[in-house]
Amino acid sequence: MAHPLIRIGAPLAVGAIAAVGAIVGATLSRERQRLELEPTARPLAVEGxxxxxxxxxxxxxxxxxxxxxxxxxxxxxxxxxxxxxxxxxxxxxxxxxxxxxxxxxxxxxxxxxxxxxxxxxxxxxxxx
Structure with a gap:
């Protein structure tokens, strides 16, 4: 028989780890999208x-x-x-x-x- 604290703590720990993973994944996805912005369709007339x-x-x-x-x-x-x-x-x-x-x-x-x-x-x- 598992200890009562393990019955309560294990699902909470798994849920916390999953939440942190989801947050990190969403942040990395947004950063990747920000860096993948399309370059201009044509160059500017002058650069500066x-x-x-x-x-x-x-x-x-x-x-x-x-x-x-x-x-x-x-x-x-x-x-x-x-x-x-x-x-x-x-x-x-x-x-x-x-x-x-x-x-x-x-x-x-x-x-x-x-x-x-x-x-x-x-x-x-x-x-x-």
Missing amino acids: WWSSDASSSLAHAHPAVLIVDADTAQLVDSWDRRTRSRVAHPVVRRTPEWPAAGLLVVDAATGDLLTVVGARGDAGMPAI
Whole structure:
């Protein structure tokens, strides 16, 4: 005959181990799904701090950006770091501070000028 504590303790221990296993399994599954996000369907027009996943104060302050042709004020591309995809409904708001030529990196929410890129592929530096 088994000891009464074993009759009570064994099912509780098995249940606790199963619960911990389920929690660990769910966590690993979510982490795997997060890491398996699809890359962009096409490369961005220009790459820089605005398109990286690395932490930076500028990237956190401006998570969604538009890349705009200064000559025509036409949208060239966009990127939202929060969703790792293009900006859903981009709206270009031209401001007087924009230069006359080049590609501009503009905050998608406010329209603030963040960077002027001389030509496609030129990394550009923040205009701060």
